Amino acid sequence: MFSGKTTLPNPETFHLMKTKFLLFAILIPAFCLPAFSQEATWKGTCSVHFNGESTLHDFEGDVAAEPFTVTIAGMADPSTATATSTVVVKAAAMDTGNEKRDIEMHKCMEVTTYPEIVVEMDHLPVAATKPEPDGAMPRPTIIPFHMTVMGKEHEVTGKVSDWSYSDEEVAFSVSFPVSLKACGIKPPGVLGVVKVKDEILVKASLKLKKE
Numbered sequence: 621m622f623s624g625k626t627t628l629p630n631p632e633t634f635h636l637m638k639t640k641f642l643l644f645a646i647l648i649p650a651f652c653l654p655a656f657s658q659e660a661t662w663k664g665t666c667s668v669h670f671n672g673e674s675t676l677h678d679f680e681g682d683v684a685a686e687p688f689t690v691t692i693a694g695m696a697d698p699s700t701a702t703a704t705s706t707v708v709v710k711a712a713a714m715d716t717g718n719e720k721r722d723i724e725m726h727k728c729m730e731v732t733t734y735p736e737i738v739v740e741m742d743h744l745p746v747a748a749t750k751p752e753p754d755g756a757m758p759r760p761t762i763i764p765f766h767m768t769v770m771g772k773e774h775e776v777t778g779k780v781s782d783w784s785y786s787d788e789e790v791a792f793s794v795s796f797p798v799s800l801k802a803c804g805i806k807p808p809g810v811l812g813v814v815k816v817k818d819e820i821l822v823k824a825s826l827k828l829k830k831e
Contacts, residue, residue, distance in 0.1 A: 662690045662828040666707055673817040681716035685709045690828055693743070702743040709737040724808050730770060738768040757785045763794050769803040790828040798822055
């Protein structure tokens with residue numbers, strides 16, 4: 621039979637029990653931390669659509685980027701996590717569906733001298749994407765990046781749309797304008813009559829899959 625009395629440990633025993641508990645509380649998280657990676661790598665694909673206007677007729681085209689990866693670092697604290705990636709597009713692969721026009725386009729972009737269009741993010745912080753709540757994962761509204769065209773680097777901010785997220789895949793689009801003049805691209809004219817509007821609209825559709 622229980623007497624109903626509770627026997628408390630003496631002060632020395634209580635102090636020892638408390639010390640052991642504190643050590644347990646400190647060490648268990650330390651052993652568990654390796655299970656949570658501080659860095660994740662996602663494989664990416666990107667298809668780019670571009671369109672422009674001229675005094676004769678509008679035009680549009682497509683090009684696929686080379687496969688790339690995105691590295692997310694500092695995942696222990698999502699608020700300070702960063703993204704790093706380099707995306708390369710072969711300029712000579714840009715295609716408007718019109719062979720003659722494509723030849724002229726590649727010529728004015730000097731694709732032999734400048735074969736690649738390069739987009740880079742170097743430890744881009746989450747805060748820079750101005751995320752908004754959207755279910756389990758905040759949705760970025762913009763993505764700032766560096767873009768190199770014909771040897772010139774440009775600071776660009778793209779607007780995010782078509783956002784889709786799961787544990788294994790992320791899909792979204794990034795839209796932004798490109799100034800031909802700023803890039804040093806001089807479109808050919810026809811007898812000085814046909815002129816291409818300076819601003820080209822670009823929409824890049826990306827899919828990222830966790831490795």
